Amino acid sequence: MSLRMSSLDPNEPRAAKGYAGKSSRDCRTCNRRRIRCDRSLPTCKKCALKELTCPGYGLRIQFGQGVASRGKLTGKALPIIEPAPRESAGSQENFSPKSTTPGEISDAGEDGFEFSTTTLSGAKPVATSRPSYRSVPSGYDGGTFHNQFALDLELSSHVLPDYLQGRPVRELLHYFDHHVATVMPWVDGPENPWRKLLLPLALESESLLLALLALSAEHYTSRRDSSWPLNGGFLSSNYRDRSLQLLARDLRAEVIEDANSPRKTQASTILATILVLCNLEMIRCDTTTWHVHWKAARTITKRWTATDLASTILDDTCRFLLKEAFVYDVFGSSTTFGDNDQIPSSVLTKQEANVFTDWLQLIQDVTRAERRRNDNPFSAEEASVALANMQGLQEKFEYARDRSRTFSRRFDFGTPGPHNDFTVLIDIFHYAGLAYSFQALLNTLDHAVQASLQDHVTGVITAMGQIRNKDAYQHDLVWPLFVVGTQSRHNKDTQDFAETKLLEVMNSTGFSNCYPALEFLRRFWATDPLVVADWMQFARQESRQGKHFLVI
Structure with missing residues (x-):
């Protein structure tokens, strides 16, 4: 035809x-x-x-x-x-x-x-209507940004290529400083490394600078529903494509040859550029290009943490970026199937343990055990056996929560108020992690397991209602809300809660990557429990059809 x-x-x-x-x-x-x-x-x-x-x-x-x-x-x-x-x-x-x-x-x-x-x-085409963001007048007014933690770097002391000099670049970096960097860490503060480390590094690296400009321009477009007003027709995609070309050049060079400072800077800028490009692709709801950048981050992380290299090339900035890659990998792996080549938790040394470190490592252990059990259901893997009991899981998550609470006391939030909200956030991830793990490893047909799983979902919902400054933590709620949605097939009220809150998150953050995840949940809610046992089975079926989504 x-x-x-x-x-x-x-x-x-x-x-x-x-x-x-x-x-x-x-x-x-x-x-x-x-x-x-x-x-x-x-x-x-x-x-x-x-x-x-x-x-x-x-x-x-x-x-x-x-x-x-x-x-x-x-x-x-x-x-x-x-x-x-x-x-x-x-x-x-x-x-x-x-x-x-x-x-x-x-x-x-x-x-x-x-x-x-x-x-x-x-893949078959998937209908993805873009969520409606609140109407904000287009046009840029730098005076409307009052982020107390912003660096407001003076660019005159830095030598930039001719085509990156001028007001558009200055204002896009200003926008990143005041807006985009705010939603990148767990919570914004004076020590936010996405601002404090990446902005100065970007002024020394053309590829990273271009990636940050692309991210800022796309984020502005997502929030305002109009193009960046000062770019003179230079779109986010132009910045992105030029960044990709320079990244290719950097990767072709001998990026890791010895331990001198230029090589250290090169290693950091390459991984930073890739992670920024990952986040750029997450702003749009109709792209899965994040997958290729994620795979690149995995490859480079493993190269640079090899035993014979780790002690010679990794400066503080690179260590931070490796940890960010690990966080990205843990969340991404939990909702993607068919690729078990995860970044090992060994990239995090004991000295680098911090808030959520133990929780992230535990989630990774659960994901790996679930994948092994699915690949070989007759195998009695020791890791699966050790994890797959209700009391053992609860004890492990309690330990992770206690450690996160201890580490959170060292956080500099800039003001005293946010600490209480952050303690609530730790509880949210505690209950969400338990719900995810129970579904992944235990027999949910068991009435005790099912009742406990629903208690954990209720715990997530209740804790979310206790956060006072919701805008400061909206970007952290995507994964817990997705977990709530996976356990809502028989409850219209929790379906409405998960859907409403996910839309609120996208409206608040300007990142619409969780819209495909919401579409997935809607399809899952419509399935027959006698045909589709749980969300993981359904996700595997859709993955084989080329339908992928990322929840971070």
Whole structure:
């Protein structure tokens, strides 16, 4: 059956055509078939009609061999970002100035994978309507930002490339300083490393600076529903694409050769750039490009924490970034399936133990045990046996909660009030972690387990009502709210609670990545318990269909 361009709905979104040599390109499947691509979003309909994989329209990232030519990583593989291959003669080049299409990950041999900024391999289009954010007048007024913890760095003392000098860059960094950095750590404060470490580092690294500018511009667009007013037509995607090109250059260089300061800075800026790009992709609800950056962060974290390298290259900034990568990995792994190559908890030394460290390590242990049990249900893994009993789990989580409370006393919140709210946040993650673990490891058909699981869900809901300064903690509530939603299939009230609160979080933070998770919950709530036992079974089924979501 042939799909004619004239038969397409003219109101449907499509990848835009390019300009000035830039291109988001026709999908490579249509290109190989030598037919004109309809460029529909999120997937090419011509591919869908032929039941072919649509690889998308954008850049491609590939993990390959031989990045380092000298030093301790000679011949080792690191991420390489490549432009999409040249199209066949006569094909048109197209460019979407604001790419919001998902990403594809496919195996590319034993040592790596490929990616293109389009749709998941084999995925069917998923309707994702963007949540409505509160109406805020467009236009930028720096005087409206009064974050007491902002650095307000003076850029005149830093040498920046010519094209990054001027008011747009200054104001975007100001916006990051006052707004975006606020929602990056557990709670904002005078020691917020996303502000205190990354902003000065970005002024020494063009790739990281561009990534921060892209993140700020996209966050502003998400919150205001209009483009950054001072950028002179330079979109978030422009900053992002240039950052990716420079990141590729850095990765091709001998990034880890010795222990001198430039190499340490290089290691930090590479991982920082990747993590910022991860968060950039999480702002939009209709992209899964976060997956490729996540995989890159995993690879680099493992390289740089190898026994023979960790003592020589990791400065304080890099240590912070490795911990951030671990946090990202723990939460991301809990809701994604089919990839068990997690960042080991050994990246965190005993000296680096802090709030939620024990909790995160416990969640990772639970996730790994659940994955092993699913992969081999007849195996009696010691870890699974040790974890899979109700009393043992509760004792482990009580220990983790006590440790988090102890560490929280060292926090500098800037003002005395937020400490009580943070103690409540620790309780929220305590109950959410127990609910997640009971579902993952215990027989939920057992009445005692089921009753205890519902008590933990109630504990999450009750604790959320005790937070006084909700705006300061909205960004922390996504994972606990998702857990509440997974246990709400038979309770319309808790469904409404989870849905309402997730929408509130997205409205408050400007990050809409949990909208696909909400869509997943809605589909799960509609399933038959006799057919679909629990949310993890349902998520695995959807994962095999190419439907992925991230809850962080």
